Amino acid sequence: MDIPALMQNIGVQARAASVAMAKAKTAQKNQALQRIADLLLAQTADLQAANAQDLAAGKARGLDAALLDRLALNEARIQAMAEGLRQIAALPDPVGEISDLRYRPSGIQVGRMRVPLGVIGIIYESRPNVTADAAGLCLKAGNATILRGGSEAIHSNQAIAQCIQQGLAAAGLPQTAVQVIETTDRAAVGELLRMKQFVDVIVPRGGKSLIERVTEEARIPVIKHLDGICHVYIDAKADLDKAVKVAFNAKTQRYGTCNTMETLLVAKDIAAQVLPLLGAKYLEMGVELRGCAATCALLAAAKPATEEDWMTEYLAPILSIRVVDDLDQALDHIRQYSSQHTDAIITEDWSRAQRFLNEVDSSSVMVNASTRFADGFEYGLGAEIGISTDKLHARGPVGLEGLTSQKFIVLGDGHIRT
């Protein structure tokens, strides 16, 4: 197969579709989203048949149980996809919003208008629901999308894409506004990452190795989420009840999410009070504890932590714990080891809370709240395409706004520059 020619063709069609999508009316985009949701439900049996092919191939290739679970499209998951699209339809349309329009001394009016980015390339791994979620968000923001899912989910993704394209057509929008790359050849990804003239931004969704490969190869801007090594710092002036409640929730509410706490920092003046309480609760949940020497002295069950532990995103019932002298040492630790995703302080002290808010350079910085709140829904953005650990363009949970840009508009009445 001539991969460069295939991808070139996809690029040309996406660029053309993006022009139509940028002009699409809000009602039309919402109609498409509702229609796609209807079709996903109506075609549940077909989707499951396609998914069964992927599951059978996956089993034959010896994929592990966790991967097979992520790949599986049961009825509940199909309903969740449809519901997600309806929620996106209910969100306000960001496109065309004009802000900051004001007169300048020259007499012109200058403002900003929110506009789609254009063409978005999404590269993702085994979960087929990303096909509907990502396409839905990009569609609502007025973009065309090129989707490249994992080869293990190819039949599922194609079946979902068919629903999407039927829904687009029903709303009078170009079917090419959402294209799924149908070859599993890895060279197609290489092409996608370099098609500057056709693709405006790449959003990789998956494990660290995928994201690193995409970042290294891309010649197009990337909105990425690298990893979540999140910290909770229990300050000496923390309220003991709040500290225990938040630090327990941040670790145990879910283990596999990027906003789960991986390292607990505790000020030495409160460690003897708070660590035994927390340690007992973690152990009850089966959380393995790895601590610094001071931690191990307070918690008999803790194993010694190594340097490697401070740099690890466990995504599992394991927690590293370090006793620090004070806020300064906590800030130093966070500066050195945090992945700049989400970090929280527990304190009743106003000045320390302010310092933490100002000085921690992470996409979400919290006071007296669980890191688990770092999420597009919890922040009121609606659905999210991911959580960006980059600093440019989009930082933290990325919703519709992150899939748009702002251009300047200038309104005059024959004004010239002198």
Next chain:
Amino acid sequence: MDIPALMQNIGVQARAASVAMAKAKTAQKNQALQRIADLLLAQTADLQAANAQDLAAGKARGLDAALLDRLALNEARIQAMAEGLRQIAALPDPVGEISDLRYRPSGIQVGRMRVPLGVIGIIYESRPNVTADAAGLCLKAGNATILRGGSEAIHSNQAIAQCIQQGLAAAGLPQTAVQVIETTDRAAVGELLRMKQFVDVIVPRGGKSLIERVTEEARIPVIKHLDGICHVYIDAKADLDKAVKVAFNAKTQRYGTCNTMETLLVAKDIAAQVLPLLGAKYLEMGVELRGCAATCALLAAAKPATEEDWMTEYLAPILSIRVVDDLDQALDHIRQYSSQHTDAIITEDWSRAQRFLNEVDSSSVMVNASTRFADGFEYGLGAEIGISTDKLHARGPVGLEGLTSQKFIVLGDGHIRT
């Protein structure tokens, strides 16, 4: 010289300085800016002596007159640098600004805080004043800066950097917050473009070949200005006086700037009225006219335009002119040839103005105003570090805001996720 080690050292120092700069108070940053301005004026003689070395070397190397002019630091230019820094000092500090803080159903408050980007690498060509302008803007936005100027300006840049570092020290800020790369070895640029762990964004300022090289080699996000192929479209429903006034100003107010009109589009129904008037005015100014067949039929002085002309940023007294059927054909032309910098429509028709504003995908889109307004000062941003033709992060004139990022802040009172 061990270039990787040298650059590594600069990177480590810049990262450390960025932590101090992010915490610097507004008054301290303004004091540094004022002090640098004072020093530039006080050391005018030293700056001119250093500049004379560069000019002599440039002449010996046979640099052309235009390049030597750009390189020259006369008294007026030194005063302009100082004045520019005082204007930056007078701008509001963007750092720490909190917006959109609101309660969520869970009880947490979520908002955004504006924060510095961190470390900014600036790569520029012959004008030494960029050293002060760029460093001043980055400093005010709370960033550390690594500057790499053209080798032909090395002595001038070092002399300016000395003033900057003395000013930083006088305000109690780290001198390493602004570092000038002192080697002219090109390998240093290669290192700078790949130091992901130390540099957050690269801003190239210079000609197209510099920008293309930076974009190709960088493994760090780039805020760039590629080129300005700007259009004015005179609609059939344009007011004749406004059309002549704006189209004349957009071309002739300055020829060498990126927001200068390079192509004039005229609706066929108004071409016979407006082109002879405009043609006479352009010819009086010595502007060379290159037109489509219909243009040449109306303007005897126009030469035939080639396909190449529609794609050329002349930066000179040359203008390409095309007669189009209507707004649709004008939009098609702009979609195909515009560099997405700045495009304007002249019309009295409400619906056509709205369509132009909505459908032209450029960093600035104007109605009845000269493209020459596309500028940070004219837009009220204060000084600008450049005009971005990218869509992500910063688009159009980039002032202090483009040199910052926003992080989420979450304020709770022991809130946990359930």
